[in-house]
Amino acid sequence: MDEKKITKHCGSCLTNLPMFNSLTDEQFELINQVRCRVKFRPGEVIFKQGTALTHVIVLNEGLVKIYLEGIDNRNLILRFARPLTIIGGPGVFTDFKNHVTTMAVEESSACFIDVKTLTDLVMLNKDFAINLLKWVNMHTLSNYEKFIELTQKGMHGRIAGALLYLHNEVFNEKNGEIIIKRQDLADLTAMSKESAIRIIKELKDENIISVDGNIILLNNIESLTNISLRG
């Protein structure tokens, strides 16, 4: 490795990350020296629930899903993540275990940063500490919304909500396409695959969405919003 001199850039990765804005060149160099970039193909596990949490990643390219492995092989997808975000988990600073599984959905690449370095940065840089607290609390906010979504809405509302989430926060593409497997949609909304299929079909029959295999287009966002709100 003769890139020890590279500062504030490695590919398009770390510099663009708001989280790291507060770091000095010297502090940034700490990350730069330990980081280690790896590629993953769709379906490959990046972090496995239950294993030791030794690193966090900054996702560079691709798309990953972050999910809880629950009872009887049922999964609950907490969220999808796109570049450029830090992906760690609540094991950081606590028991240093992975409490979620992170899996590549599209071909992805990520830089690994060991938690020791992350801890050092929190100790060295007050603003980074606050940013990290902010980051964690923002996720807690999302989790709170998800609690209501999953426990107080019927299946139609949950699917509508999930589609809007995917459209607005995961697949921000010009063509508006969402690409997702039925099972993932079920895991995202805590229902059976068959139920997810049936509701997708209903929405398609009502022309609220268009479906072509795993590609979904939202034709009527207003209607979906209403369904999502009604529950």
Add this chain to the structure above:
Amino acid sequence: MDEKKITKHCGSCLTNLPMFNSLTDEQFELINQVRCRVKFRPGEVIFKQGTALTHVIVLNEGLVKIYLEGIDNRNLILRFARPLTIIGGPGVFTDFKNHVTTMAVEESSACFIDVKTLTDLVMLNKDFAINLLKWVNMHTLSNYEKFIELTQKGMHGRIAGALLYLHNEVFNEKNGEIIIKRQDLADLTAMSKESAIRIIKELKDENIISVDGNIILLNNIESLTNISLRG
């Protein structure tokens, strides 16, 4: 107020809090000067979801419930809290709004600390920052368990899990009594009050628990554990 000189103790409150162990006398004094103790009667709201988050509290005495106000006046209880814990919320460091409601269940008292002081302490003391991150992540861990609990277990499993939670983590009393309203039990397990009542009755009929009004005794913890695990 002529208690500016009091350091490291105010009642039994702040010194006993592991979170504050890392503070220097000087830093502790910052809290001590701004804190402000208030009593609450059962049913009184301490923080109301939707309002500005200007303070966090350290609970001194009593019992509070922390819940999300969801759809159609339905609440979801996230957790109960006993002394001596900090109660804030994910609005700290983000949008500084309350995203949960905190209500006294028993007569309670709490010291208010403004978020500015809390922020100063994070900036002043690295260990306090790490402790706070740890605290927040521990709650995320609990939330993850709750996701599985609520989305992958049937009503019997949820009630059993809730009773074990109340027994082990909320009412650690020698007599083993749990005191809770049916509605709160329903709000804790995301089901209707009627369903909660029916399951409590079943458990009573099978002698797994004893019930006298709002007082519940766990007669067979092993059995409850099995029910909780089975889902």
Add this chain to the structure above:
DNA sequence: TCAGTTAATTGACTTTTATCAATTTAAAAT
């Protein structure tokens, strides 16, 4: 291209859970 595997679909059926309405009981206030 073809076999082999995985994902998606569908219908029938069962189970789970909520809702509604009517009482009954318990708790608080005067």
Add this chain to the structure above:
DNA sequence: ATTTTAAATTGATAAAAGTCAATTAACTGA
């Protein structure tokens, strides 16, 4: 003690959601 109010209970019913089994379609690797 008595009125008033809130909480708990019960049964009947409907709605929601899962399961199972059988196909069909789509995708993958020789």
